[in-house]
Amino acid sequence: MEVHPLDPSSDQPPYEQLRRQIASRASSGGDLAPGTRLPTVRGLAAELGLAVNTVAKSYRALEHDGVIVTRGRGGTFVASAPEAGSADAEQAAAAYAATARRLGLGLDDATRLLERSW
Incomplete structure (x- = not known):
């Protein structure tokens, strides 16, 4: 490497x-x-x-x-792949999606916010 x-x-x-x-x-x-x-x-x-x-x-x-x-x-x-922290990433994504939906955001708005934070 x-x-x-x-x-x-x-x-x-x-x-x-x-x-x-x-x-x-x-x-x-x-x-x-x-x-x-x-x-x-x-x-x-x-x-x-x-x-x-x-x-x-x-x-x-x-x-x-x-x-x-x-x-x-x-x-x-x-x-x-199974060792690469994907479970943590999935949990974080699910939590963000749930919060975004609770706040009334659509997928496009939630994605824009994520991209801006990235």
């Missing part, structure tokens, strides 16, 4: 840039397929010139979100 360089002039901290990059590339249509093995924390830190703790923080956040799974000494991998 090749990691794209991070932007040192970005307002986002490096751990967030890395987290976003991996999450985006692992989402449907991204170039990180489920089961793709990720570099070790130390290896990726050396490759990107980051502190080990910075990469570890990104990996922890990604694992918490269900984007990646760590299998001990076996390594860290992009999660398969």
